Amino acid sequence: MIINSPINLELTQLSGQTSQPPWKQVGDCFSDVVLVGGKPTLFNVRQSQDCLDFSFTGDITEKEAISTLNYIYDMDFDLSKFYKYLSNREELKDMSEFCNGLRLFLAANPFECVISSICSANNSIKRWTKSIADIREKWGDNHFDAYYTFPDKSVIQDLYEDDEEESLFSENPCGNNLKSCGVGYRAPYMKKACEIFTDEINLSDIPEMDYDEAFETILKVPGVGPKVADCILLYGFNFKEAFPSDVWIKRIISYLYFDGKDISVSKVRDFGMEEFGDYAGYVQLYMFHYARMSGLMDKLKK
DNA sequence: CGTCAGGTAAAAA
DNA sequence: TTTTTACCTGAC
Secondary structure, eight states: OEEOSOOOHHHHHTSOOTTSOOOEEETTEEEEEEEETTEEEEEEEEEETTEEEEEEESSSOHHHHHHHHHHHTTTTSOHHHHHHHHHTSTTTTTHHHHSTTOOOOOOSSHHHHHHHHHHHTTSOHHHHHHHHHHHHHHHSOEETTTEEOOOOHHHHHTSBSSHHHHHHHOSSOOSOBGGGGTOGGGHHHHHHHHHHHHHTOOGGGGGGSOHHHHHHHHTTSTTOOHHHHHHIIIIITOOTTOOOOOHHHHHHHHHHHSTTOOOOHHHHHHHHHHHHGGGHHHHHHHHHHHHHHHSHHHHHHO
């Protein structure tokens, strides 16, 4: 079946968005299990022309399958309108040609996005995605042979933190701890985050909030600073007005808009949200990948 | 072996 | 309020 909106699937999958790790890739096909209304469903998606071709296995209707994929790949977002917006601005006009068909890769599971985003802080894409994949395989539920859902917060909350704690309390230590997944000093953040989601913050309240309230709320979670909070709201909850600002976005914004002058990450965030409004999230996504692919990043590295 | 990677928390200015 | 410092880990 085809979803008739343009997308570059591989670019979208491999762009390092902190919603979840990329789906399993075999040839040109990407697959993963998603809980749709609690029902495990295996999705297979691939590029067909410039659109999305998919099939699925699971006890849901075709309509539910389409609506799930529409959400995850943000297929209702009007890319051509966005490209017009970019082309009308001198600083942004080159970006669309370097990232044509790049879309948001939204979280199938917002809780997983929170943990992924915490894991991504001061980390590489390769390492955080492997950590999250390891957590799924160790403590998630197995479906359709080789696929795993992300474990529930109650599971993560009860895990040992590291080898030392495990060998202290366990009769046969066997890597049943968070740090064995390479999350490093983020392990206690993850566990405390789960506690907070049990007795203080209800993640399902977030979509009802306005941006500032959602931001202040999610910022209370251990391991979540401003950059990670914006990522969680953008990739996990589809708040498109988020403008996650890290050192790279700072360098790029500084180069494009402030004549290379050094400005704080916090100012960059304010600037991006003010300047780009509801397009802020997409501009951030395109900006980062434009810089990577155009060579601007190498130029700014020194 | 030292440096670095898409920051955060805690301490200090 | 804004700046500095230590920090798991794996790759180079």
